[in-house]
Amino acid sequence: MIPEHVKNELKHIVGEEYVALSPSEMKEFSSDGTKLEFLPDAVVFPEDAMQVSKLLELANKEKIPVIPRGAGTGMSGGALPVRGGIIMGMDRMNRIIYLDRDNMISKVEPGVITEELQKEAKKIGLFYPPYPASANISTIGGNVAECAGGLRALKYGVTRDYVLGLKIVLPTGEILETGTKTVKGVVGYDLTRLIIGSEGTLAVITEVLLRLVPAPEYKKSMAIFFKEIETSIKGVIKILQFRIIPSILEFLDDICLDCIKEDLYIPASANSMLMIELDGPRSLVMEEAKKVKKICQSNGAIYIDIIENEQEEKKLWETRNQLSHYMYKLRPHKISEDIVVPRNNIPKMVSYIKSLSKEYGMPIPVFGHAGDGNLHVNIMLNKDNNIELIRAKELIPKLFKKVIELHGTISGEHGIGITKAPYMGMEVPRTGIELMRRIKKAFDPNDILNPGKIFWEGGSSW
């Protein structure tokens, strides 16, 4: 609980109308994409770095946890107040400060919605490529905090590759600018990239300086169907070997196809699908689309659709972005993992998942970003059925063990947060975790900023 004088100070710093203290007001901010719930002690909405600084100074003095929060779409519980404390909502800090066409950069506040920036950039011929499936609601600040990946990582990289600099506030209240306005910059340690993906545990982001690229002239989408996962992934590897890097290269397994077949045409014998987007100069894209068709034809594709009309194209990508929701046809609840393996190990990984699904008697649809090996593994269950819950908890470490065996990583884009904290030690050795703890301490001596995240402390109740 927060003492009364602190509540008054919160109101004094941001203004009474920007502080929520009653459980009914705060409920909205007690959950995120994980559907887990933790009620905070206060929710505040600062309007600028100065207010963030004052809030952190106060919290640091009083040793009260502060949890920065974007749109709350996180999939690992990074924005949940597991120890109570103050949720710092970045909603009001949502200005695009500038878009600079000559230098192809943009400075934004953290609360800007990713798709909003993409729309504004497009107006002047520029392109912000990172594309998490939640782009229409998630924020740039949240994307930076988690190092969001999404659908375009193979060709364009992830959030990390577009952040040139940050304005941050340290847990002790100091305001600091990091990075440069340019692609190059090697002055001192790379604080910018250290903050990216640190899940709000090292500093609060108050401005983000982004690199943009020229908007591609043309795009073309394709839907390609295979009898087996193996051949579809071989197709992916062949496409890349022909020097074609699609801007999007998604794959879906048989259970996913079953879930969407009412809304999208799926050939009866198909057990795997690639959804492809090519982008670039028009003539090149047309040429590449033909090549992709040829490559897939001679590598076992059973049906290939080069999509010609805009409506069909929109339908394809909407279906992809809604894939997560289609799964609820199978069971009322879902545990989503976002493992990654080197792309030539995808078939092995998927067939192991199929064997787990059989062994534990739960459907586990898999889809993901085939180009970069990032698989979304959806363990479907009924959480009210205690046996299924126990089985899921048994299954997850087995899944991660296989990921490590296949030279992969247990989180490609969701982060560690609380849901993966118990398993981080499977991937990162004790030495690494100790080093990370010392870095955390160097930033946050009193452990007030998003405490209980990343580092596993045992005994929690989710």
Next chain:
Amino acid sequence: MIPEHVKNELKHIVGEEYVALSPSEMKEFSSDGTKLEFLPDAVVFPEDAMQVSKLLELANKEKIPVIPRGAGTGMSGGALPVRGGIIMGMDRMNRIIYLDRDNMISKVEPGVITEELQKEAKKIGLFYPPYPASANISTIGGNVAECAGGLRALKYGVTRDYVLGLKIVLPTGEILETGTKTVKGVVGYDLTRLIIGSEGTLAVITEVLLRLVPAPEYKKSMAIFFKEIETSIKGVIKILQFRIIPSILEFLDDICLDCIKEDLYIPASANSMLMIELDGPRSLVMEEAKKVKKICQSNGAIYIDIIENEQEEKKLWETRNQLSHYMYKLRPHKISEDIVVPRNNIPKMVSYIKSLSKEYGMPIPVFGHAGDGNLHVNIMLNKDNNIELIRAKELIPKLFKKVIELHGTISGEHGIGITKAPYMGMEVPRTGIELMRRIKKAFDPNDILNPGKIFWEGGSSW
């Protein structure tokens, strides 16, 4: 000085033949690209991570500085033993451990020469894009330690963008693997990118896991001449606005042109030149070359050469890579700065440099990577002429002040080392430097790894 028992232990760890202790043997390792000289107390050549670990454990116990060293091409003194101690030469650790075509990755030891990796990758249709002008002698380990940039940064990014993971040895001797084999990976803090560009002060790199891309099908080089810097940079911005991102986009000022005119055709009225390389699918490159020609013609170019023969092309890029050496026609010594400004501020920056040159009476040729705003500023002087030396020392902080004013950075790719350490405070506020010091402490409690670098301590003698 190192005590006798430590010398014996060094020999015991790496073998007698891999320890140099006499001044004559050690002289070769006492200098780098800066031409400054500091004699170490010992030079050792470990053969694997285990030996590196034992050496660091010993040095940490005895509190002796250890300075990791690649090819010694560094331009900021990062590999100089300013406090004496042990130079750790990575020469023997020069294996390409594997090249994996399906996953487009490679694992190498730090002593691999950058160009060697490029050649081997090309054999299987892959491409490692980072291209410092020293690529034929500098090593991957050194490139990672400094976050080398070079000629291809605008289109392809810098070293940081290709390093997926590292094997490192901490100053306290622990061996640690960081990162992932995949583009995506967000497990804990980004230790990989924290090490990149940390100039050998946080850990010794013993393996580097690199991302590769498909080798471009075709390349085309162009030489384009302008009457003024302003129009050449306007040309650059126009090219980008037409969605053309050259793989190389270099610019040279009038003094540079004067230095190379005996070896390369330079039109008499030219005062600025662009050297361009386009890469990609053949048909696209041909189309883009024509477009670039048209854009530059209608933006004031006085002569455009689309290079048609291989020999001419080789000559062009050799001249570019040797540019630094051509400068010695002007004066016997050179101080090289590698400032960066947002690209639309290049003309302002260059004209300020011209005014400094006039004011101080020293020639200052400027060339650089126009696309990413990275300028190589070459202060030409005779160091035996004390007045010129004093003038150069006066001029440098003025140069950096202007860089900061124009929203730039004082080092794009050379690093801070010792030569820029006195000026880092002009760009990074005290809060940032303090934070970096705490991070250094988290890695290296006894300050044994490359001490005296990055952080300015005053009173040095170079």
